[in-house]
Every structure is written in C-alpha cells, then in structure tokens.
Amino acid sequence: MNMEMKDSGSVVLTAYHPHSPARIPGMEQSFVQDIPSSHSPTSRKSLPRCRRINRMLSNESAPPPAFSRSNSQASMDSTSMEDFWCEVESIKESSEDGSEEATLLEFKPADEGELEAEWLQDVGLSTLISGAEEEDGQALLSTLTRTQAAAVQKRYNTYTQTLRKKNKHTVRDVRDIFGTNDSSPTFETVPVSPVPSNGIQLPGQKPVWKSVSSNSCLDCGLDKGSPSVTEELSYEVSFSESITLLPKTQEWPKNQRFKKEDSALPRFIVRKSRFGLTEVGDLSPEDMKKIRYLSLIELTAFYDALGVELKRNRAERVRGRENGLFGVPLTVLLENDQKKVPGIKVPLIFQKLLLKLEETGLETEGILRVPGSASRVKNLHQELEAKFYEDTFDWDQVRNNDAAGLLKMFIRELPSPLFTVEYLPAFITLVEKISKIKLQLQALHLLIMLLPEANRDTAKAFLQFLKKVVANEGKNKMNLWNVSMIVAPNLFIYKGKRANQQEMQAAATTAHIVRLLIRYQDILWTVPSFLISQVRKMNEAAMNNSKRQLMFDKGVRKLLRRKTMERERPERPEGAVTFPPYLQSDIPEGVIRVYAPLHSKVSMAIQLNSQTKAKDILARFHCENSRSSSQNMRGQIQSLHEIGGNIGQHCLDPDAYMLDVYRANPQAEWVIKPKAS
Numbered sequence: 001m002n003m004e005m006k007d008s009g010s011v012v013l014t015a016y017h018p019h020s021p022a023r024i025p026g027m028e029q030s031f032v033q034d035i036p037s038s039h040s041p042t043s044r045k046s047l048p049r050c051r052r053i054n055r056m057l058s059n060e061s062a063p064p065p066a067f068s069r070s071n072s073q074a075s076m077d078s079t080s081m082e083d084f085w086c087e088v089e090s091i092k093e094s095s096e097d098g099s100e101e102a103t104l105l106e107f108k109p110a111d112e113g114e115l116e117a118e119w120l121q122d123v124g125l126s127t128l129i130s131g132a133e134e135e136d137g138q139a140l141l142s143t144l145t146r147t148q149a150a151a152v153q154k155r156y157n158t159y160t161q162t163l164r165k166k167n168k169h170t171v172r173d174v175r176d177i178f179g180t181n182d183s184s185p186t187f188e189t190v191p192v193s194p195v196p197s198n199g200i201q202l203p204g205q206k207p208v209w210k211s212v213s214s215n216s217c218l219d220c221g222l223d224k225g226s227p228s229v230t231e232e233l234s235y236e237v238s239f240s241e242s243i244t245l246l247p248k249t250q251e252w253p254k255n256q257r258f259k260k261e262d263s264a265l266p267r268f269i270v271r272k273s274r275f276g277l278t279e280v281g282d283l284s285p286e287d288m289k290k291i292r293y294l295s296l297i298e299l300t301a302f303y304d305a306l307g308v309e310l311k312r313n314r315a316e317r318v319r320g321r322e323n324g325l326f327g328v329p330l331t332v333l334l335e336n337d338q339k340k341v342p343g344i345k346v347p348l349i350f351q352k353l354l355l356k357l358e359e360t361g362l363e364t365e366g367i368l369r370v371p372g373s374a375s376r377v378k379n380l381h382q383e384l385e386a387k388f389y390e391d392t393f394d395w396d397q398v399r400n401n402d403a404a405g406l407l408k409m410f411i412r413e414l415p416s417p418l419f420t421v422e423y424l425p426a427f428i429t430l431v432e433k434i435s436k437i438k439l440q441l442q443a444l445h446l447l448i449m450l451l452p453e454a455n456r457d458t459a460k461a462f463l464q465f466l467k468k469v470v471a472n473e474g475k476n477k478m479n480l481w482n483v484s485m486i487v488a489p490n491l492f493i494y495k496g497k498r499a500n501q502q503e504m505q506a507a508a509t510t511a512h513i514v515r516l517l518i519r520y521q522d523i524l525w526t527v528p529s530f531l532i533s534q535v536r537k538m539n540e541a542a543m544n545n546s547k548r549q550l551m552f553d554k555g556v557r558k559l560l561r562r563k564t565m566e567r568e569r570p571e572r573p574e575g576a577v578t579f580p581p582y583l584q585s586d587i588p589e590g591v592i593r594v595y596a597p598l599h600s601k602v603s604m605a606i607q608l609n610s611q612t613k614a615k616d617i618l619a620r621f622h623c624e625n626s627r628s629s630s631q632n633m634r635g636q637i638q639s640l641h642e643i644g645g646n647i648g649q650h651c652l653d654p655d656a657y658m659l660d661v662y663r664a665n666p667q668a669e670w671v672i673k674p675k676a677s
Contacts, residue, residue: 083369083486084486084488084489084511085507086369087488087490088489090371091412091490091493093374094374094409113158113166114314116158116159117159118314119296119300120152120156122296123140123152123294123296123297124136124140124290125137125140125141125152128156129159138541138545139539139542140293140294140538142537142538142541143294143537143538143541144297144534145238145301146241147238147241147304148238148240148298150301150304151240151304152297154304155300218269218523229267230266230267230269231267231268231269231438232268232269232271233269233270233438233442235270235526235528235529235530236273236529236530237530238298238301238528239298239302239442239443239445239446239528240298240301240302240305243302243306243439260481261481262479262480262481262519265437265515265516265519266437266438268438268520270523270526272653272655273529274657274660275529275653275656275657275661276614276652276653276656277526277653278526278527278529278532278650278651278653279525279527280449280456280525280527281676282527282650282652283527283535283647283648283649283650283651284647286648287535287539287647287648287649290535290538291527291531291535292449292450294531294534294535295446295449295450295531296450298446298531299426299443299446299450302443302446303426303429306433306434306439308429308434311429312423312425312426313421313422313423313424314422320332320414324385325347325385325388326384326410327413327415329414329415330347330452330455330458331452333349334347340389343676345454345457346457347458348388349384350407350458350461350462351461352388352395353403353406353407354407354461354462354465356395356398356400356403357403357407357465358465358468360400361400361401361403361404362468362472362475362476363472363475363476364400364401364476365475365477366401366476366477366478367400367401367404367469367476367478368404368408368483368487369478369482369486372399372401372402372405373402376399377406377409380398380402380406381406381409384406408487411490411491412490412493417491418455418458418462419447419455419491420450420451420455423447423450424492426443426447427444427492428492428506428509428510428513430443430444430447431512431513432509440516441516441520444513444516444517444520444524445524448524448525449527449528449531459517460521460525463517463521464521466487466518467521469483470483470518480515480519481511481515483514483518484511484512484514484515484518485507485511487514488511488513488514489510491510491514492513535647536646536647539646539648540646543646590607590608590609590659590662591605591607592605592606592608592662594606594617594621594640594671595670595672596621596625596638596673597671597673599621599624599625599672600625601621601625604620604621604624606620608658608662609659611657612657612658612659613657613658614639614640614652614653614654614655614656614658615654616658617640617672618638618639618640618654621638637675638673638674638675639654639672639673639674639675640652640654640670640671640672641670641671641672641673642661642665642668642669642670643668643669643670643671644667644668645665645667646668647665647668651675651676
C-alpha cells in the first residue's frame with residue numbers, strides 16, 4: 001500500500017495576521033451570515049445546523065473565497081469535515097449564551113524594525129540592540145551554524161537599516177562588537193559536521209549508531225502490523241543545514257488533498273545514538289531557556305532555507321483573571337496551585353478533568369464529539385469556580401460529555417492560546433507552505449521547543465490524553481482524524497472568537513496540525529541533540545569568558561600568584577572529576593565516582609568501558625543497596641544525572657553509553673536521584 005502523504009493547504013488566516021485590525025465583538029457577524037444563502041428555508045430546516053453550514057461551504061453555488069487559493073490548499077470532502085463545523089457551531093453557541101467570556105485578543109500593527117528587534121530579544125541577543133557586551137549573547141553567537149548565523153545577520157541588518165532610515169540614534173555595528181573588519185556584519189559559526197546526541201563532536205570521532213532493537217529507537221507511527229512507510233529522523237545535524245541542498249526553485253505540488261486515513265501518515269523512527277535521547281523535562285530550566293533561544297534561531301533559519309516567511313503576531317497582552325479556574329493565565333494558575341502542591345507543572349483543574357475522563361470516559365461513544373448539555377456545563381462551570389479549591393465539588397455528578405465540554409472550555413478560555421498568539425501563524429504556515437510530512441514535523445518540533453514551560457507541559461498532558469482517546473477507537477468510535485477535527489477549532493479559534501469563511505477554509509489545515517501533534521508527540525517532546533550540543537558549547541564559552549574576566553582582576557591575580565608559590569602538589573590530570581575534599585584522590589582515566597544520597601552506600605567509584613550504560617550503573621547501586629535501601633527511596637524511580645561542567649543538569653537516558661558522555665563532559669558530577677516528574 002502506498003503510504004505517501006499527499007497533503008496540501010494554503011489558507012489565509014486573517015485573524016492571526018500581525019496587521020489584522022482588532023475585532024469588536026459587538027460588530028462581528030456569524031460566519032453563517034458571511035455565506036450567501038442560496039438554499040430554501042425548507043432545506044435549511046431539514047438538516048442539523050452544523051450540516052447546513054458544511055453543505056453551504058462545499059456547495060458549488062457558493063462563490064469562491066476572496067483570497068487566492070495557493071498550491072498547497074488543504075482540501076477535504078464535506079462529509080469528512082462535518083465534525084469540525086459542528087464543533088465550531090458548538091463553540092459559537094457557548095459564546096452566545098454567556099457561558100464563556102467574549103474577551104478578545106487585540107493585534108497591534110508592528111512598526112518597521114520592531115519585529116526584528118523583538119526577534120533579537122526573544123533569541124537572547126538583546127546585546128545587539130542595547131550595545132552592552134553581555135557574555136551570554138557572545139557565547140550564543142559563538143555556537144551558531146552557518147545557516148543560523150545567516151538568519152541572525154539577516155534580521156540584524158534589517159533592524160539596523162530601518163533605524164538608520166528613521167534617524168532615531170546611532171546604531172552599533174556588529175563589527176564594533178566583535179572586532180571584525182569586513183564591510184558587513186558577520187557572525188562566527190561552528191562547523192556543520194554531525195555531532196553525537198547530547199554531546200560534543202570529538203576530534204576524528206564519528207557518531208556511532210546502535211543496531212535496531214525494541215529499545216534502541218523512538219518509534220512514532222502506526223500500531224505494529226499496520227502497513228506504513230518508514231522514515232528515519234536524524235537529530236545529529238541541524239534541520240536547516242540538512243535542507244540547504246534543496247533546489248531554490250523547487251515548486252510545491254499543486255491540487256493535493258489530505259488523506260484522512262491514519263495509514264496516510266508515515267512511520268518515523270529516531271535511532272538512539274550512544275548518548276541516548278533527552279526529553280524536555282530532563283534538562284535544567286536554565287538550559288531549556290537556551291534551548292528556546294536556539295530553537296527560534298533554528299526555526300527561522302529552517303524557514304529561510306525553504307524560502308518560507310516566518311510570520312509572527314504581535315498581540316496586546318490581555319490581562320486575565322488573577323484567581324479562579326477558567327480564564328486565568330497558565331502561569332498565574334500554576335503559581336496558585338503550587339502553593340497547594342509544590343512543583344506541580346500542570347494546573348490542578350486541568351489534571352482533574354483529564355483524570356475524570358481517563359477513568360470513566362475513554363470508552364464513551366463520541367467522547368469529545370458529542371456535546372454535553374449547555375445548561376449543565378454552565379452550572380458545573382460556576383460550581384467548580386466556587387467549590388474546587390475547597391475540595392467540596394462532587395465529581396460523581398459530572399457526566400463524561402459534560403466533563404469533555406469543560407475540558408475544551410478551559411482551553412478556549414485561556415487568555416492566550418495554548419500554542420501562543422505569537423506563533424500561531426507559524427503553525428499554519430508549516431502546513432500551507434511545506435509539502436513533505438518530514439519537513440512539517442521538523443518545523444513542528446522546533447515550535448514545540450519554543451513554547452513556554454507552562455504551555456508545553458499542559459499541551460503534553462492534553463496530547464497524551466488525546467492519544468488514549470484514539471487508542472480506544474474500537475469502543476468510542478473516535479479515530480485520529482475525528483479527534484483532530486474536534487480539537488482543532490478549540491486550539492485555533494480561541495477565546496470566544498468566531499470563525500469567518502476564510503478561517504473555516506483552514507479546517508483541514510488545523511486538523512492536520514493536531515493530527516501530527518497527536519501521532520508524533522513522543523518525538524516532539526524529545527530535545528534534538530544538535531541543540532543540546534550547542535547548549536554545551538554555549539556553556540563552555542560562557543565559562544571561558546568568566547575565566548578570562550577573572551584573570552584580568554588585579555586582586556585575583558595577586559591571590560593566584562601567592563597560591564602558586566604556596567602550592568607544592570602536582571596539577572590534577574586532564575579529565576579528572578572534582579570531588580568533595582574527603583573523597584578527593586587521583587582518579588584514573590575512565591573512572592567516575594557516582595553519588596547516591598538516598599542509598600545506604602552514598603558513593604561508588606566505577607570503571608567505565610565502551611559498553612557501560614547508565615542503567616548498568618543504576619543496577620549496580622540497586623544490587624549493593626537492595627537489602628538496606630532507605631525508606632524514602634522505595635517506590636521512586638531512580639535515574640543517573642549529569643550535573644555541572646558544560647551542562648546545568650541532565651537526566652541521562654538509561655541506554656546512554658557512559659564513557660561517551662564522560663568524554664563529552666569530563667568535569668561533570670554523577671548523581672543518582674529520582675527523576676523530576
């Protein structure tokens with residue numbers, strides 16, 4: 001069977017365009033009124049309202065939309081999209097009956113140069129705007145690949161040229177910052193050679209791949225036994241570098257249609273290198289912040305390489321409620337919840353709604369699609385606001401379809417969309433302008449890396465739930481495409497905003513995005529290894545800058561001279577690990593000392609060889625401490641962590657080969673402790 005994905009879809013989403021005028025709720029018309037009513041009253045009454053909407057949009061008598069259908073226009077038959085229109089109508093009715101607030105986000109037009117300035121700030125290069133010589137900015141620039149540096153230079157050149165035209169002030173040239181003598185600003189780039197996962201390319205070393213086995217790769221695709229096309233994804237080279245050889249004059253296929261069958265999606269696998277795989281929760285918040293900087297630079301370079309414009313919205317921030325459950329910003333909601341449950345990453349109300357549905361609703365036929373009672377949902381909404389934090393709300397009274405309605409309402413009422421206002425156009429563009437599923441997935445991967453932590457963790461919990469819904473298709477009759485159509489308008493038509501005809505033409509496009517999110521979510525939560533390698537180099541550059549700064553401090557130099565005269569012991573060998581004074585000794589090459597604070601045996605020196613894995617070290621500690629394990633360790637999943645050196649903190653994949661990790665970061669400490677949930 002041919003599993004090639006024939007996709008398409010270029011749709012203009014005027015509501016998400018940076019220069020779209022603000023919408024006034026009182027002046028908006030229903031999207032039904034936007035469509036000429038050539039149907040008789042009799043025929044309109046004979047069909048459900050959502051089916052009438054679908055028929056009107058697909059009827060040949062309707063005039064073409066007032067925009068140019070481009071070569072990748074998403075197209076589906078009217079029957080397959082009926083669930084989408086029904087869900088849009090349900091959202092509209094919820095807004096009209098007052099059960100949802102109608103506060104809308106307003107878009108502010110951007111002046112020339114403002115978007116570039118915001119972009120430079122968002123990627124951590126505000127130093128290029130302020131003129132301050134910040135070490136982090138210089139460290140970041142020193143890690144960029146050729147295509148990434150070109151993307152930065154292009155935005156900076158646009159910014160400086162715009163300011164010069166406006167004669168606002170003297171703009172600092174990059175040549176002044178980095179001491180270059182070229183006629184145009186240039187950024188030093190790192191080599192484009194492949195780098196091993198989670199590590200740094202060692203001289204003369206090539207990435208070593210494991211043979212395929214049950215645990216040696218991340219497999220995202222169809223269930224076992226289902227026919228599909230299998231493609232391999234590589235994290236070793238940046239996505240933008242891997243597509244620079246594509247012909248610049250490439251034309252995207254025209255007049256293609258989405259296939260709604262699950263088998264239309266290819267099966268992707270990510271092979272584990274000797275460094276294993278890293279999930280977003282495995283890195284420290286400080287390093288994840290750098291991942292976000294690099295992801296935006298890489299996404300911009302990726303779109304540039306494809307000849308696609310990366311559009312961003314500039315939205316005026318709408319201040320949400322500071323207390324309550326619905327309509328509260330995720331960050332505020334988490335701050336309030338963390339006072340009750342420290343360390344929580346997903347809002348309690350959202351977790352409870354998911355738990356309710358997972359316990360009782362996964363096998364309910366039409367779950368998510370069949371709406372609950374509007375009056376019951378409204379009453380439950382009000383009751384939850386009053387009783388949830390008092391633990392007096394009776395969850396047994398909540399019917400499954402009503403719980404699903406509350407879940408979707410929570411997402412819609414967020415003051416800012418779950419996938420953020422700024423990057424909603426980029427989500428749409430990856431389907432409109434990018435033809436191949438593999439390239440779409442790479443762009444989507446970087447967009448997920450860009451999400452704020454609260455949004456990313458909440459989206460992850462939501463998508464994991466949707467995956468469970470699809471897994472129960474045999475009983476609930478909700479396949480991947482059904483679920484995607486229902487969820488799409490809740491994610492992309494937000495905060496009471498009503499759809500017009502052009503936006504509804506994007507139905508297949510947004511549903512396809514949700515389908516990719518659900519199907520390939522295991523890949524999307526994995527941090528690409530080339531980004532981790534850049535973070536390591538960025539941390540090393542920052543450390544080297546700090547050391548150089550210390551050397552110029554006169555007081556420090558005097559202290560060093562005195563200490564040098566007093567010191568008689570030989571220098572520590574290269575590759576040695578720093579230990580507490582009571583454990584310091586000469587450690588031979590390839591030997592690490594692992595700490596396990598929660599075990600009875602708190603430390604152990606371990607000789608590494610080419611086959612030693614992280615799980616082998618964990619097993620050895622478990623064996624040594626099995627008889628005398630502490631009470632507070634029981635029931636906890638222990639993981640080996642790499643801490644310090646050129647990484648903040650890194651929870652290692654059990655399949656990571658330790659000698660390779662050690663050589664990539666010889667200054668790290670190695671600690672066994674529970675993995676952060």
